[in-house]
Structures are given as structure tokens and as C-alpha cells.
Amino acid sequence: MPRLMWPVAIGLVCAGASWVVSGMLHFPLIFQWMFLFYVALGTGVFLLLAAPELPLLRPGKAIVGLVAFYLFTSGVFLAGGAILPQFDPAVEQEKINKILKHRRAQFERPHNTEELLKRAQDLSVKANDLMGRVAKLQGSTAPVLAASLGTTLSPIERGKEVYQLYECYNCHKIGGKGGTKKRGPEMGNIGNLLTPQQIIKKILSTKADPYFYAEGFEKEHKKGLMPEKYRELMTEEELSTLAAYLMTLKNPAHVTPKPIFLKDEVQHGFIVYGYVRDESGQPVPNMKVSARPAKDGSHATSAITNKDGYYEAFLHLHNADVGAVIRLSVRNQKKELRADFDPSDKKTKRQATIDFIL
Numbered sequence: 001m002p003r004l005m006w007p008v009a010i011g012l013v014c015a016g017a018s019w020v021v022s023g024m025l026h027f028p029l030i031f032q033w034m035f036l037f038y039v040a041l042g043t044g045v046f047l048l049l050a051a052p053e054l055p056l057l058r059p060g061k062a063i064v065g066l067v068a069f070y071l072f073t074s075g076v077f078l079a080g081g082a083i084l085p086q087f088d089p090a091v092e093q094e095k096i097n098k099i100l101k102h103r104r105a106q107f108e109r110p111h112n113t114e115e116l117l118k119r120a121q122d123l124s125v126k127a128n129d130l131m132g133r134v135a136k137l138q139g140s141t142a143p144v145l146a147a148s149l150g151t152t153l154s155p156i157e158r159g160k161e162v163y164q165l166y167e168c169y170n171c172h173k174i175g176g177k178g179g180t181k182k183r184g185p186e187m188g189n190i191g192n193l194l195t196p197q198q199i200i201k202k203i204l205s206t207k208a209d210p211y212f213y214a215e216g217f218e219k220e221h222k223k224g225l226m227p228e229k230y231r232e233l234m235t236e237e238e239l240s241t242l243a244a245y246l247m248t249l250k251n252p253a254h255v256t257p258k259p260i261f262l263k264d265e266v267q268h269g270f271i272v273y274g275y276v277r278d279e280s281g282q283p284v285p286n287m288k289v290s291a292r293p294a295k296d297g298s299h300a301t302s303a304i305t306n307k308d309g310y311y312e313a314f315l316h317l318h319n320a321d322v323g324a325v326i327r328l329s330v331r332n333q334k335k336e337l338r339a340d341f342d343p344s345d346k347k348t349k350r351q352a353t354i355d356f357i358l
């Protein structure tokens with residue numbers, strides 16, 4: 001029937017267009033399906049308009065039909081409401097209460113960046129120490145340790161809670177989980193790329209006073225996608241525990257983009273790169289390469305080789321670290337190199353290469 005063809009044809013074109021456009025705009029999948037559903041509804045309306053007239057019903061039959069239709073649609077809506085998750089004000093209220101609880105506990109002070117950064121450093125050292133001890137003692141003693149600190153939550157658990165409360169997951173994924181498509185960078189390896197201080201500075205930075213952006217996210221950075229509101233909203237306790245929690249995300253298998261510093265902060269980064277091959281010259285993929293500056297208290301970094309056996313490890317070295325010895329290890333092979341660079345040169349990438357044959 002040609003006059004029913006038109007609504008179907010137009011509906012199909014609209015469906016395709018809405019799918020492609022919503023995909024290009026990075027709408028979550030569920031939204032894309034919802035748009036399709038709306039197009040289908042609209043097509044249905046036009047189909048009904050174009051459909052041939054039905055023979056007139058007798059009044060009795062018409063009323064029964066109407067009531068049956070009403071009962072059916074009401075049933076569908078009620079069942080949908082019962083099955084689908086609904087907005088629950090109690091959940092939101094609890095989130096707000098949790099935020100306020102910590103805020104009331106420690107009265108508000110303006111951010112003192114210096115002090116804040118120092119505290120974050122202390123916390124991170126403490127947290128690392130604690131993690132080490134917990135790992136040694138096995139999981140069962142963890143609650144005891146947390147209790148001995150006099151809090152119900154360890155700093156890291158608290159940081160995780162802060163991450164949830166401020167809904168960072170709306171844009172960031174951890175190990176591919178949470179977050180919509182490509183709004184913000186993956187966080188699963190952030191602990192290998194940044195220091196707690198740098199994480200805090202990033203959260204406190206604004207479009208007018210930028211600090212760094214994640215590689216590959218220059219456009220998003222220029223648009224100011226990462227909200228600036230945390231600067232006003234977060235307390236020092238929240239910032240430092242959040243940073244301590246993010247520092248525990250150190251899985252080199254997750255691809256977190258490295259920071260591109262916008263000021264004269266090339267000084268913070270030193271890249272060691274190279275290839276891992278076997279004796280016959282074949283690339284060794286998925287191999288963990290660890291790198292650590294040979295001085296006390298320095299952070300170890302690890303990287304994983306790709307299918308070409310290539311790795312790239314990002315180390316935090318400052319100007320004062322010029323000439324520092326960096327120890328690398330792959331399986332049980334160890335190598336060393338010296339970080340040579342010109343501290344007054346703020347443009348050239350600081351890097352060195354070293355290959356391994358296993």
C-alpha cells in the first residue's frame with residue numbers, strides 16, 4: 001500500500017540520521033536508543049493518520065475497546081515504573097549529607113595551596129605505607145588497621161567515596177568502567193603519571209589559570225569540559241583523600257593519557273622509551289617495564305609493551321634531578337641510565353631510550 005510506504009520511508013531516514021548524529025555527538029547508547037524510540041513513535045502516529053478508516057463500531061463494543069486499551073496502557077506504565085530504576089530523592093539527600101558531614105566537622109578555611117599540597121604528600125606517603133602493611137597482613141586485618149587510625153574509613157576509602165560523591169565517574173572511567181563514551185580520560189593508570197600534588201593542582205586549575213591537559217584532550221580542555229566548580233566545593237580533606245585514592249590507580253594496562261603541561265613544566269617529565277625483544281629479534285608484547293629514579297622516596301613507574309614490543313615510561317623528574325640515575329627492570333633483567341638534559345631548556349622533550357633483549 002503506497003500511502004503507508006511514505007511514513008515508513010521517512011521514519012527509516014529519520015532513524016538513521018538520529019542514530020548517526022547522536023553517535024557523533026557522543027550521546028550514551030541508551031540515549032541513542034531512546035531517540036530511535038521517539039522516531040518509531042512519530043512514525044506510528046503518521047502511519048495511523050495514513051491508515052484506511054475502520055468500519056464504525058457499535059457503541060457497546062467501542063466502549064469496551066476503549067476501556068481495554070486504557071487498562072492495557074496503564075498496566076504498561078505501572079509495570080515500567082516498578083521495574084525501571086527511579087530517581088530517588090533519599091539517595092541524593094544522603095550524598096549531600098555525606099558531603100556536609102565532613103564539612104561541618106572541620107570548619108571552612110580558604111584553600112592554602114602550600115599547606116594543602118604538603119598535607120597531600122604526607123597523606124600519600126602514609127597511605128602507601130598503610131597499603132604496604134595491609135598487603136603484608138592480608139585483607140582480614142585491614143579493618144583493624146583502619147580502626148586503629150580512629151576513623152571508620154581509611155584515607156583511600158574516603159577518597160574513593162569523594163570520587164563517587166562528586167560524580168567524577170560521569171566523565172572518567174576506571175579500567176573502562178563508569179563514565180560515558182569519550183568525555184574525559186581513563187583514570188586507571190593515573191597513579192603512574194601524576195603526583196598527588198599535580199592531581200590537586202589539576203582539580204583546582206581553571207580555564208583562566210590552566211595547569212595541564214591530558215594528551216589527546218586538547219579540544220575538550222579548551223572547551224573547559226572538566227568542571228571548575230570543585231575549586232569552590234571541595235574541602236582540603238576531600239582534595240587530599242581524593243588525590244591519595246587516585247594515586248592507587250596504577251594499572252599500566254589501562255591507557256591514561258599523559259599530562260601536557262602548559263607552563264614551563266616540561267621540567268616535571270622525563271620519558272624513557274624503547275623496545276623489548278626476544279633473542280630472535282621478535283617483539284615481546286604485554287611485558288611490564290618498571291622504572292625508578294635511584295633516590296629515596298621516589299615514585300616507581302611502570303609501563304607495558306604494546307604489540308610491537310614498544311614501551312614508554314613517564315617519570316617525575318624536576319630540574320634538580322638532572323643527571324639522576326634511573327633503574328629499569330624487565331622480568332629479571334636490570335639496566336640503568338642517566339637522565340641528561342638541559343635544565344634551562346623548557347621546550348625540548350626530556351627523554352632517553354633503552355632497549356631490552358630477553
Ligand code: HEC
Binds near residue numbers: 214
Ligand atoms: C564533565 C566532565 C568531567 C567531570 C565531571 C570531571 N572531569 Fe576530569 N577531565 C575531563 C576532561 C574532558 C579532561 C581532559 C581535558 C583536560 O585535561 O582538561 C579531564 C582531565 C582530568 C585529569 C587529567 C587526566 C590526565 O590523564 O592527565 C584529572 C586528574 C581529572 N580530570 C580528575 C577529575 C576528578 C578527580 C573529577 C571529580 C572530582 C573529575 N575529573 C571530573 C572531564 C571531566
